[in-house]
Amino acid sequence: xxxxxxxxxxxxxxxxxxxxxxxxxxxxxxxxxxxxxxxxxxxxxxxxxxxxxxxxxxxxxxxxxxxxxxxxxxxxxxxxxxxxxxxxxxxxxxxxxxxxxxxxxxxxxxxxxxxxxxxxxxxxxxxxxxxxxxxxxxxxxxxxxxxxxxxxxxxxxxxxxxxxxxxxxxxxxxxxxxxxxxxxxx
Amino acid sequence: xxxxxxxxxxxxxxxxxxxxxxxxxxxxxxxxxxxxxxxxxxxxxxxxxxxxxxxxxxxxxxxxxxxxxxxxxxxxxxxxxxxxxxxxxxxxxxxxxxxxxxxxxxxxxxxxxxxxxxxxxxxxxxxxxxxxxxxxxxxxxxxxxxxxxxxxxxxxxxxxxxxxxxxxxxxxxxxxxxxxxxxxxxxxxxxxxxxxxxxxxxxxxxxxxxxxxxxxxxxxxxxxxxxxxxxxxxxxxxxxxxxxxxxxxxxxxxxxxxxxxxxxxxxxxxxxxxxxxxx
Numbered sequence: 001x002x003x004x005x006x007x008x009x010x011x012x013x014x015x016x017x018x019x020x021x022x023x024x025x026x027x028x029x030x031x032x033x034x035x036x037x038x039x040x041x042x043x044x045x046x047x048x049x050x051x052x053x054x055x056x057x058x059x060x061x062x063x064x065x066x067x068x069x070x071x072x073x074x075x076x077x078x079x080x081x082x083x084x085x086x087x088x089x090x091x092x093x094x095x096x097x098x099x100x101x102x103x104x105x106x107x108x109x110x111x112x113x114x115x116x117x118x119x120x121x122x123x124x125x126x127x128x129x130x131x132x133x134x135x136x137x138x139x140x141x142x143x144x145x146x147x148x149x150x151x152x153x154x155x156x157x158x159x160x161x162x163x164x165x166x167x168x169x170x171x172x173x174x175x176x177x178x179x180x181x182x183x184x185x186x
Numbered sequence: 187x188x189x190x191x192x193x194x195x196x197x198x199x200x201x202x203x204x205x206x207x208x209x210x211x212x213x214x215x216x217x218x219x220x221x222x223x224x225x226x227x228x229x230x231x232x233x234x235x236x237x238x239x240x241x242x243x244x245x246x247x248x249x250x251x252x253x254x255x256x257x258x259x260x261x262x263x264x265x266x267x268x269x270x271x272x273x274x275x276x277x278x279x280x281x282x283x284x285x286x287x288x289x290x291x292x293x294x295x296x297x298x299x300x301x302x303x304x305x306x307x308x309x310x311x312x313x314x315x316x317x318x319x320x321x322x323x324x325x326x327x328x329x330x331x332x333x334x335x336x337x338x339x340x341x342x343x344x345x346x347x348x349x350x351x352x353x354x355x356x357x358x359x360x361x362x363x364x365x366x367x368x369x370x371x372x373x374x375x376x377x378x379x380x381x382x383x384x385x386x387x388x389x390x391x392x393x394x395x396x397x398x399x400x401x402x403x404x405x406x407x408x409x410x411x412x413x414x415x416x417x418x419x420x421x422x423x424x425x426x427x428x429x430x431x432x433x434x435x436x437x438x439x440x441x442x443x444x445x446x447x448x449x450x451x452x453x454x455x456x457x458x459x460x461x462x463x464x465x
Contacts, residue, residue: 178428
């Protein structure tokens with residue numbers, strides 16, 4: 001394991017430029033959740049040049065639809081959902097100032113190019129570890145589209161949220177690097 | 187004739203829904219532990235360690251392992267000497283799922299396929315009935331997330347495709363899944379029947395406990411060979427590189443038409459949630 005980097009939100013360009021694919025990051029600060037339906041709404045607003053319900057500049061979106069919070073907990077299980085479903089919307093959000101994304105799974109070519117172009121960062125976290133990750137969420141509140149239920153936009157306050165850098169500003173892809181290292185050809 | 191009142195099943199189904207979402211079965215935990223020994227990638231080992239820690243937190247704190255608590259498939263094996271009384275068994279099952287997802291604080295992830303409107307209570311479950319000899323009732327509950335189901339595939343080949351065609355289809359499906367679904371994966375393969383039967387076989391193959399090989403030695407050998415091949419791909423835990431991409435391959439077959447070769451692959455993630463009870 002590489003050394004752990006501690007990162008706070010909002011993200012500055014300097015911090016983002018320093019992050020490299022494969023690095024282990026612990027993130028602290030405010031992040032926003034959004035899945036398919038919320039992405040569609042955000043992109044429509046950007047295209048119509050209307051105000052957004054959340055700030056995007058320097059911010060991070062976490063692709064998650066948590067389980068309902070049981071009593072005395074800020075949130076239920078809260079692991080990442082598959083990022084590639086959001087690929088069609090991502091370049092638009094990056095062009096509007098979004099700096100980082102958290103999800104799971106490999107991104108498409110257009111997204112990897114847009115990450116390079118807009119100097120952004122794509123983190124992955126531990127897919128299928130919703131209980132563990134929920135312990136890093138200190139507070140949660142719905143800030144937009146409550147009618148979408150688990151797909152609403154939540155504002156989360158996270159502490160030492162574990163991440164791995166998957167795509168950096170140089171165009172590196174941890175999914176390619178990792179596999180090449182361990183592939184055994186016939 | 188043994189009588190079973192269907193209203194008794196409501197609580198059972200509710201409990202199975204909740205329990206399956208907050209704890210993995212021993213076979214799965216054991217396989218993840220063993221994967222840690224095999225995994226050469228430090229990042230891969232760290233991920234596997236965190237998965238076991240996640241399972242422990244889920245069990246101890248009664249919080250779902252994964253936020254995608256899935257759509258539920260209920261497999262019912264009904265003994266032919268059982269008389270189900272007291273109402274509609276389908277409604278009893280749906281009521282059990284409804285209560286489980288409400289009382290267990292599980293995510294409601296079921297919607298109309300076209301309008302995309304959420305049904306609000308995670309019903310309906312998909313129900314498979316099978317009539318078997320005896321006077322018992324076996325209920326298996328399997329909540330499955332979309333991350334894995336979305337990467338599952340089915341097709342019908344001409345017989346000329348042969349075993350090479352099947353292998354190619356299985357490996358291509360797994361290659362796409364390994365970087366999107368939460369690996370290490372469990373791969374269910376159904377071969378034969380019609381398109382529907384192959385898809386059912388592939389999912390049912392996942393019900394077999396990990397470590398139990400196919401009864402047919404030819405299939406058992408294929409399972410072993412495909413498992414090794416998949417693990418040589420190098421995708422590793424979560425697809426970030428490593429030696430363990432897949433925990434097990436389970437194959438099930440059924441005779442098919444002389445002119446066709448249906449094949450289905452059901453991809454399962456490491457959060458293999460499954461509980462059963464025999465009444």
